[in-house]
Amino acid sequence: MAGAAGRDPEGGLVVLGAGYAGLTVAREVARRSHGSLPVLLIDRNPVHVLRTELYEIGKMADSAGDARHWTVPLARVLDRTGVSFRQGTVASIDPSSQRVRLDGGGEVPFRYLVICLGSVAAYYGVPGAAESTFSVYRLSGAQRLAARVRDVERDSATLPGERRPRFVIVGGGSTGTELAAEIATVDWTRLAGPGARPPDVVLLTGALPFLVGLPPKLVAHARTILRKAGVALIHGVNVVRVEPGRVYLEDGSVLACDAAVWCAGLEAPPVVKSVPGPHGKGGRIAVAPTLDIPGHPNIFAVGDVVEIRDPSTGMLVPATAQAALAEARVAAANLVARAEGRPLEPFRYRERGVVVALGLGKAAGTLGRLTIWGSPAALLKRVVEREYSRATERGQESSLL
Numbered sequence: 001m002a003g004a005a006g007r008d009p010e011g012g013l014v015v016l017g018a019g020y021a022g023l024t025v026a027r028e029v030a031r032r033s034h035g036s037l038p039v040l041l042i043d044r045n046p047v048h049v050l051r052t053e054l055y056e057i058g059k060m061a062d063s064a065g066d067a068r069h070w071t072v073p074l075a076r077v078l079d080r081t082g083v084s085f086r087q088g089t090v091a092s093i094d095p096s097s098q099r100v101r102l103d104g105g106g107e108v109p110f111r112y113l114v115i116c117l118g119s120v121a122a123y124y125g126v127p128g129a130a131e132s133t134f135s136v137y138r139l140s141g142a143q144r145l146a147a148r149v150r151d152v153e154r155d156s157a158t159l160p161g162e163r164r165p166r167f168v169i170v171g172g173g174s175t176g177t178e179l180a181a182e183i184a185t186v187d188w189t190r191l192a193g194p195g196a197r198p199p200d201v202v203l204l205t206g207a208l209p210f211l212v213g214l215p216p217k218l219v220a221h222a223r224t225i226l227r228k229a230g231v232a233l234i235h236g237v238n239v240v241r242v243e244p245g246r247v248y249l250e251d252g253s254v255l256a257c258d259a260a261v262w263c264a265g266l267e268a269p270p271v272v273k274s275v276p277g278p279h280g281k282g283g284r285i286a287v288a289p290t291l292d293i294p295g296h297p298n299i300f301a302v303g304d305v306v307e308i309r310d311p312s313t314g315m316l317v318p319a320t321a322q323a324a325l326a327e328a329r330v331a332a333a334n335l336v337a338r339a340e341g342r343p344l345e346p347f348r349y350r351e352r353g354v355v356v357a358l359g360l361g362k363a364a365g366t367l368g369r370l371t372i373w374g375s376p377a378a379l380l381k382r383v384v385e386r387e388y389s390r391a392t393e394r395g396q397e398s399s400l401l
Contacts (some may be wrong), residue, residue, distance in 0.1 A: 002146055013029055013040070014112070015115040017042075017115070018042075022303070023074075024328035024397075025332045026041040026081075026083045027078075028333070038084070041074070041078070042086050043074070045073060045087070048073075050070050051118075053137050054070060054136045054137075055136060055357065057146045058182060058183070058185075058188075059145075063146075069348035072392055073356065075207050077395070078131075090117065091271065098113075098298075100116075111345075112300075113300070114335065115285065118304045119266035119268060122265040122266055123262065126240065127241045127242070127252045128242035132260065133261060134259055137266065148259050149165075151193065157197075163306045166200040167200070167258060169201065170262050172212075172235075173263065174214075176203060176294060176393055179225065179261060179287060179357035181358040182359060183364075184198075184226075185229050198230070201230065202234060202257075203226070205247075206236075206264060210235065215354075215366050217363060218356070218390055222356055224375075225359070228326050237253075238250045246350075265283030267283055267284070268283035272285060273290075275293070276375065277376075289346035290346055291308070292344075309348075321400045322351065322399060323349060325400060331347075335354050341381065355372075362374055363377035367380075
């Protein structure tokens with residue numbers, strides 16, 4: 001039945017990954033093909049994770065392990081869509097035999113394939129970074145961080161000592177910025193006890209500029225809001241080593257901390273890096289303008305796994321949820337067009353706006369040429385996120401900022 005574990009679609013489409021891109025591709029192809037092209041969606045989890053909201057560490061710390069706020073069950077999302085679902089972890093992709101191999105030995109044949117496996121943290125060879133830092137790129141990682149921060153704050157409420165808890169965030173992009181502001185502005189007294197000390201939060205931007213690539217007015221407002229929230233920004237110094245409780249910088253300084261979080265960049269998962277064909281930075285697949293892989297016209301890739309330049313600007317399309325949703329709709333249309341022998345259309349990216357959350361009730365963003373900040377920006381971000389979640393559950397199209 002729709003949304004349940006279905007047959008492997010010999011002669012059909014297999015979509016790898018049920019994130020923003022994969023879920024949209026699967027449902028769009030099923031709708032556009034009117035059921036003539038069987039669609040099987042494969043993901044390691046039985047839920048669609050709202051990854052853009054995983055910075056909400058305070059809410060997560062208060063949730064007692066309840067992940068419903070950050071997930072939507074795939075059985076509900078796929079009900080009556082004609083899309084089948086199979087839970088599994090992708091081990092390898094073989095374009096020549098047109099088979100996907102899963103952990104545990106299972107194989108899935110395909111006629112068409114769309115790779116939407118997202119991204120993983122890029123540690124750039126920094127010793128100890130992978131082993132001694134937390135990450136919020138997956139739900140499980142965000143939950144572990146939330147538990148750690150909550151426990152540290154509870155200890156600060158009961159153990160003697162003058163030092164405030166310290167959390168070091170590595171990476172001054174949107175993820176690191178949102179996370180630093182979130183930890184700094186959570187009401188830890190309410191969550192951890194009346195004696196909980198407000199934490200020191202340090203945001204290391206590294207060699208890249210703070211919020212690189214975003215409009216200068218947005219960056220300026222974000223910097224002001226972070227400073228008022230008590231977040232310390234350290235610019236232009238890279239991390240050279242991480243140990244439990246210590247972050248070593250290239251200028252010789254050492255930051256003691258209760259937890260370090262790695263938000264310094266993303267790369268393609270190993271299974272994606274091994275796919276034959278051209279690859280770009282971080283092992284991302286360098287797709288054609290029509291989002292298929294050069295040399296493999298029956299295989300498309302969408303979202304964080306791809307490197308693509310907008311033909312009108314020559315600029316790389318950002319690895320954001322907003323871009324992934326836009327790519328997914330074009331990839332779905334092109335895939336159905338290829339199956340029906342029609343011409344394909346190139347992907348052109350038009351950004352609707354950007355909003356960066358900056359702690360409790362604050363944000364900074366842009367809508368076209370308009371810059372917004374403070375409470376109005378925070379309200380806009382929350383409305384957009386909630387509307388995406390509701391639309392996803394209803395099987396309707398939605399977008400994200």
